[in-house]
Each structure stands twice: as C-alpha cells, then as structure tokens.
Amino acid sequence: MAEPFQFELVSPERLLISEAVNEVVVPGTDGDFGVLKDHAPTMSTVRPGFISVKHTDGHESRLYVVGGFADVNPNGLTILAEEAIDVADIKAEDLAEQIRNAEEDFADAKDDDQRLAAATKLDNLKNMKGALANL
Amino acid sequence: MASLKDLRNRIASVKATQKITKAMQMVAAAKLRRAQEAAEAARPYAERMDAVLANLAVAFEGRQDAPRLMTGTGKDDVHLLVVCTADRGLCGGFNNSIVKLAKERARRLQADGKEVKILCVGKKGFDILRRDFGKLVVDTISLREVKKLGFGHADDIGKRLLAMFDDEAFDVCTLFYAEFQSVISQIPTEQQLIPAAVPEGAETVDLQGAIYEYEPDEGEILQDLLPRNVSVQVFRALLENAASEQGARMSAMDNATRNAGEMIDKLTTSYNRQRQAQITTELIEIIAGAEAL
Numbered sequence: 001m002a003e004p005f006q007f008e009l010v011s012p013e014r015l016l017i018s019e020a021v022n023e024v025v026v027p028g029t030d031g032d033f034g035v036l037k038d039h040a041p042t043m044s045t046v047r048p049g050f051i052s053v054k055h056t057d058g059h060e061s062r063l064y065v066v067g068g069f070a071d072v073n074p075n076g077l078t079i080l081a082e083e084a085i086d087v088a089d090i091k092a093e094d095l096a097e098q099i100r101n102a103e104e105d106f107a108d109a110k111d112d113d114q115r116l117a118a119a120t121k122l123d124n125l126k127n128m129k130g131a132l133a134n135l
Numbered sequence: 136m137a138s139l140k141d142l143r144n145r146i147a148s149v150k151a152t153q154k155i156t157k158a159m160q161m162v163a164a165a166k167l168r169r170a171q172e173a174a175e176a177a178r179p180y181a182e183r184m185d186a187v188l189a190n191l192a193v194a195f196e197g198r199q200d201a202p203r204l205m206t207g208t209g210k211d212d213v214h215l216l217v218v219c220t221a222d223r224g225l226c227g228g229f230n231n232s233i234v235k236l237a238k239e240r241a242r243r244l245q246a247d248g249k250e251v252k253i254l255c256v257g258k259k260g261f262d263i264l265r266r267d268f269g270k271l272v273v274d275t276i277s278l279r280e281v282k283k284l285g286f287g288h289a290d291d292i293g294k295r296l297l298a299m300f301d302d303e304a305f306d307v308c309t310l311f312y313a314e315f316q317s318v319i320s321q322i323p324t325e326q327q328l329i330p331a332a333v334p335e336g337a338e339t340v341d342l343q344g345a346i347y348e349y350e351p352d353e354g355e356i357l358q359d360l361l362p363r364n365v366s367v368q369v370f371r372a373l374l375e376n377a378a379s380e381q382g383a384r385m386s387a388m389d390n391a392t393r394n395a396g397e398m399i400d401k402l403t404t405s406y407n408r409q410r411q412a413q414i415t416t417e418l419i420e421i422i423a424g425a426e427a428l
Binding site: 010014 | 176177179180190191289345348349350356359363367370
C-alpha cells in the first residue's frame with residue numbers, strides 16, 4: 001500500500017490542490033514520471049499534458065496542465081502550472097467551440113504578434129483535444 | 136453674508152456630493168474584497184516560485200554560465216523604472232506616494248550619472264510624472280479597460296520587459312508599487328526585477344543530504360523559470376496595487392463623506408440661525424409698525 005505524501009498544484013491565479021495523495025504522474029518534458037512518497041529530489045519542466053492523481057481514498061483524477069515546473073523535495077511535490085483545468089470541467093462541445101474561435105482569431109489576426117498569440121492558443125487547444133481523445 | 140437661498144443651494148449640493156462619495160466608498164469596499172481575495176489566491180504560486188528560485192540560485196552560485204537575467208549585463212548604466220499606479224484618481228495619496236518614491240530614485244540615479252528610463256503602468260502615474268520626467272517616459276500601459284486582472288495582462292508586460300532587456304534597452308529594472316497592508320496603510324515599495332534578486336526569506340528545503348536531479352538540466356530550467364518569474368513578480372505587484380488602490384480609495388472616500396457631513400451640519404446651523412434672525416427682524420418690524428399706529 002502506497003504511503004501518502006503532500007501534493008500541491010498551483011497556477012498563478014490560485015491554489016488548485018493542496019492535499020495528501022498516494023501517487024502523481026507528471027508529464028515531464030523528458031517523459032512522464034510517477035512520484036511516490038520519498039521520491040528523490042527532482043526539478044523538471046512540464047510539457048502540456050495530463051497529470052493523474054491517485055487520491056488516498058483510491059479514486060483517481062486527471063488534470064490538464066499547459067506547462068510549468070514540477071519540484072519534488074522531501075516536503076512533497078509542487079507543480080507550478082501555467083494553467084490547469086480539471087478534466088471533469090472540460091466539455092467536448094466547449095472545446096470544439098473554443099477551437100473554432102481560436103481559428104477565427106488566427107484568420108483575423110492583423111500582425112505577427114496577434115497571429116503568434118492566436119496560433120499558440122490554437123496549438124494549446126488542439127493539444128488538449130488530442131490528449132483527451134487518447135484517454 | 137450669503138442669503139438664505141444661497142445657503143439652501145449649498146446644503147443641497149454638499150448633500151449630493153456626500154451621496155456620491157458614500158457610493159464610491161461602498162463600491163471600493165466591494166472591489167477591495169475581490170482584489171484582496173485575488174491577491175491572496177496568487178500568493179502561493181509566488182511563494183513556491185521564490186522557493187524554487189532560491190534553490191536554483193544556490194546551485195548556480197559562483198558559476199560563469201548563469202543566465203543573464205540572473206547575473207545582469209555586467210553594467211548598471213541604464214535603469215528602467217516600472218511605475219505601477221492606478222488608472223483612476225480620487226484615491227487619496229495612493230498614486231502620489233508611489234510616484235514620489237520613483238521620483239526620488241530617478242533623481243538619485245541621475246545624480247550618479249546614470250541614464251533613467253521610465254515605463255508607466257497606469258495612466259495616473261504618467262500624468263504626475265509627465266511634468267518632471269516627461270522625456271524619460273518610454274511608454275504608458277493602461278489597464279483601464281481590464282475588468283478582472285488576469286495573469287495574461289502581467290505576462291504581456293513581462294514579455295515586453297524581456298524583449299527590451301534582450302534589445303539591451305536597459306541594464307537594471309526596478310518595479311514600483313504599493314504593498315497592501317490594510318485599508319489605512321499601503322506601503323510604496325521598490326523591488327529589483329532584473330537582474331533577479333534572490334528572494335530573501337524564501338525557505339530553502341533541507342534535502343537531507345540528497346542532491347537535486349534536474350530534467351532536462353539546471354540551465355534549461357532556469358532559462359524557462361527566470362522569464363516566468365518576471366511575469367509572476369509583475370502579476371504580484373499589479374494585484375497588490377489593485378488591492379491598495381481600492382483600500383486607499385475606500386479610506387479617502389470615507390474621509391470625504393465625513394467631511395461632507397460636518398459641512399452640512401455647519402451650513403444647517405448657520406442656515407437655521409439666519410432664518411431665525413430673519414423671523415425676529417420681521418416680528419420686530421410688525422410690532423414696531425403696530426405700536427406706531
């Protein structure tokens with residue numbers, strides 16, 4: 001039986017999770033890695049993808065993160081995410097609509113800056129959709 | 136001596152003003168609560184960021200290949216002052232106190248022969264700075280249209296600063312904002328943004344003898360982390376500023392409401408007195424007239 005450890009997920013706007021969990025799988029830039037209690041101190045960048053969290057009561061939840069950093073130290077695991085969304089809150093229709101909007105933004109973009117911003121957003125959304133489909 | 140009609144008009148106008156200031160105070164109070172919540176919600180991220188940065192800074196101490204955002208350009212000839220103020224007035228000494236701090240700093244730097252550039256975030260700061268330092272202001276960013284301050288807004292400013300840094304437009308960047316303490320006290324603060332000052336008081340974790348593993352490696356993580364840190368610090372400053380602004384406005388409007396109340400009392404007293412005097416005069420005239428018959 002896995003022992004619980006402290007897990008924190010923070011985005012610039014708020015603290016999303018702060019609780020003891022059994023296991024977390026983090027999408028690191030160099031590959032996914034699972035974190036259990038007493039993991040070696042590690043610092044890694046996070047690529048856009050899903051983190052999956054095994055809670056102490058046995059149920060599992062998934063969150064989509066857009067990127068950021070994971071810091072494992074003896075106090076536990078901290079993920080500094082640029083943006084994080086609970087998968088349960090993502091709806092396929094909303095996502096499709098957002099992608100449509102982003103595509104329109106891209107088409108309407110007047111200069112390089114706007115085009116770049118729209119393209120980044122579109123990429124993120126498409127990544128999210130792709131990742132969802134692979135669940 | 137003002138006539139009775141004048142007094143009545145003045146009382147009416149002061150009452151109208153009092154209603155406005157009272158309403159502004161209540162709006163500020165409601166906004167303050169939201170701003171405070173936002174500032175508190177953002178605090179964990181900034182704290183963790185500080186901790187991570189402090190850990191990395193230890194790993195990089197004394198190394199030559201540390202990123203420029205950390206070590207600086209090796210010069211300190213050109214200083215960029217980022218002055219964060221409100222876009223609206225009527226908030227007591229809030230804008231002035233931040234600008235005063237920035238002005239002092241600018242004068243000191245100029246006395247030392249450094250070049251000073253100023254970037255204003257918020258229109259009011261520019262309005263005050265324009266007279267003395269108008270030529271030094273590079274640009275003004277207004278967040279007036281922004282309903283809810285998001286990380287995106289801070290990120291835009293952060294990216295802008297980084298682009299300027301990459302173009303070698305400045306060597307040292309300092310941020311000016313007001314730290315929120317309470318409704319009656321906001322402390323104007325200056326904070327060095329670039330090169331990144333290692334946060335004081337950030338807790339470094341005792342690794343119990345273990346060594347950090349870095350994926351991909353320290354350099355790349357730091358390359359990623361430092362630009363992010365700039366945006367995070369700007370975001371924190373903007374949130375603190377938003378809370379401070381509402382706090383300052385709330386107490387300023389509270390004062391204004393109280394002053395208006397005192398003024399109304401005074402005006403009403405003199406109005407009553409004058410009315411009484413007029414009645415007395417009229418009575419005396421009538422009595423004198425009756426006696427004369």
